[in-house]
Amino acid sequence: xxxxxxxxxxxDPVMVAAFEGWNDAGDxxxxxxxxxxxxxxGEVFAALDAEDYYDFQVNRPTVWMDAGVRKITWPTTRxxxxxxxxxxxxxxxxxxxxxxxxxxxxxxxxLLGFAHELGVELVVVLGALLGDTxxxxxxxxxxxxxDADLAQxxxxxxxxxxxxxxxxxxxxxxxxxxxxxAVSLWAAVPHYVxxxxxxxxxxxxxxxxxxxxxxxxxxxxxxxxxxxxxxxVDQLAAEDSEVAEYVQTLEEARDTAELPEASGxxxxxxxxxxxxxxDVNPPGGHATADGSDSASxxxxxPGNPGGKARPPRPPKPDTPGNAETSGTSxxxxxxxxxxxxxxxxxxxx
Numbered sequence: 001x002x003x004x005x006x007x008x009x010x011x012d013p014v015m016v017a018a019f020e021g022w023n024d025a026g027d028x029x030x031x032x033x034x035x036x037x038x039x040x041x042g043e044v045f046a047a048l049d050a051e052d053y054y055d056f057q058v059n060r061p062t063v064w065m066d067a068g069v070r071k072i073t074w075p076t077t078r079x080x081x082x083x084x085x086x087x088x089x090x091x092x093x094x095x096x097x098x099x100x101x102x103x104x105x106x107x108x109x110x111l112l113g114f115a116h117e118l119g120v121e122l123v124v125v126l127g128a129l130l131g132d133t134x135x136x137x138x139x140x141x142x143x144x145x146x147d148a149d150l151a152q153x154x155x156x157x158x159x160x161x162x163x164x165x166x167x168x169x170x171x172x173x174x175x176x177x178x179x180x181x182a183v184s185l186w187a188a189v190p191h192y193v194x195x196x197x198x199x200x201x202x203x204x205x206x207x208x209x210x211x212x213x214x215x216x217x218x219x220x221x222x223x224x225x226x227x228x229x230x231x232x233v234d235q236l237a238a239e240d241s242e243v244a245e246y247v248q249t250l251e252e253a254r255d256t257a258e259l260p261e262a263s264g265x266x267x268x269x270x271x272x273x274x275x276x277x278x279d280v281n282p283p284g285g286h287a288t289a290d291g292s293d294s295a296s297x298x299x300x301x302p303g304n305p306g307g308k309a310r311p312p313r314p315p316k317p318d319t320p321g322n323a324e325t326s327g328t329s330x331x332x333x334x335x336x337x338x339x340x341x342x343x344x345x346x347x348x349x
Contacts (some may be wrong), residue, residue, distance in 0.1 A: 010091040021099035023166040026198030042080035050076040055101035108174035131188035134250035139204035157243040175213035199225035
């Protein structure tokens with residue numbers, strides 16, 4: 001039995017979760033939840049027992065000094081609550097963690113226990129995958145669910161995916177079997193520039209979350225960080241003719257695939273979104289935020305999250321069709337990526 005002390009009665013609560021690891025290319029998803037927690041000043045009210053779910057040889061604890069006293073921070077999953085103000089206030093239960101090493105079913109059941117006790121009405125799990133998508137185009141974000149009614153009501157894709165999955169897919173299915181509406185939002189990160197951070201993908205996930213939940217998220221410095229990231233990748237790609245040629249091939253494939261979507265209705269919808277966000281986040285009115293804070297929030301030595309490595313030389317596709325992004329056909333938003341953030345196969349992601 002989960003007993004929550006000090007947590008007030010929540011208003012229309014939605015749980016938003018992200019996990020570092022295989023489902024988090026470029027740290028885009030975990031950074032998105034970290035941004036929500038920072039901007040809305042969330043306070044952690046619960047943490048799962050690290051020894052139940054993590055292999056400490058895979059996710060090692062860190063030692064740090066606090067006023068001359070050595071302390072240890074253990075890798076785990078933490079929950080916090082933030083209240084979104086406005087005309088229609090509501091609460092978000094934020095879940096930030098690392099993909100567990102073991103006992104995934106118990107892990108999901110424990111999170112569902114919190115969701116039940118807090119009266120959560122919807123679970124949104126954020127993920128990011130590596131795909132054949134050019135960094136010069138808008139980041140594709142797919143929304144998928146296992147609930148046919150929810151897919152129709154929220155304009156999402158009903159997943160038909162079969163194959164290996166990560167904790168995002170497992171948690172979504174656990175929610176479905178428990179009768180809790182659940183959605184996964186997936187951002188596609190260019191595989192040739194997969195090093196974190198990727199503020200452009202983080203921004204795309206937050207924009208899609210805004211639309212899904214009909215709320216306004218303070219974006220802080222993210223738009224500026226996203227522009228700076230793209231300029232930096234442009235410069236790196238320009239230094240290598242093979243990479244530049246490959247990016248051009250991806251651009252042509254992407255533009256060709258999206259021609260049917262360039263309808264008047266689609267353009268009008270995007271323009272309405274632009275107007276709504278401009279009202280909330282006017283130029284020059286950004287809140288203070290650390291745009292480089294995309295290293296693991298669970299570790300005390302974040303390292304160097306801001307460094308940009310030279311993108312590897314990708315294999316040149318035989319034909320433009322080989323580089324074409326497959327869209328959002330997978331259960332977890334498959335965009336045809338070849339390898340995950342940990343070098344694993346992401347055919348399901």
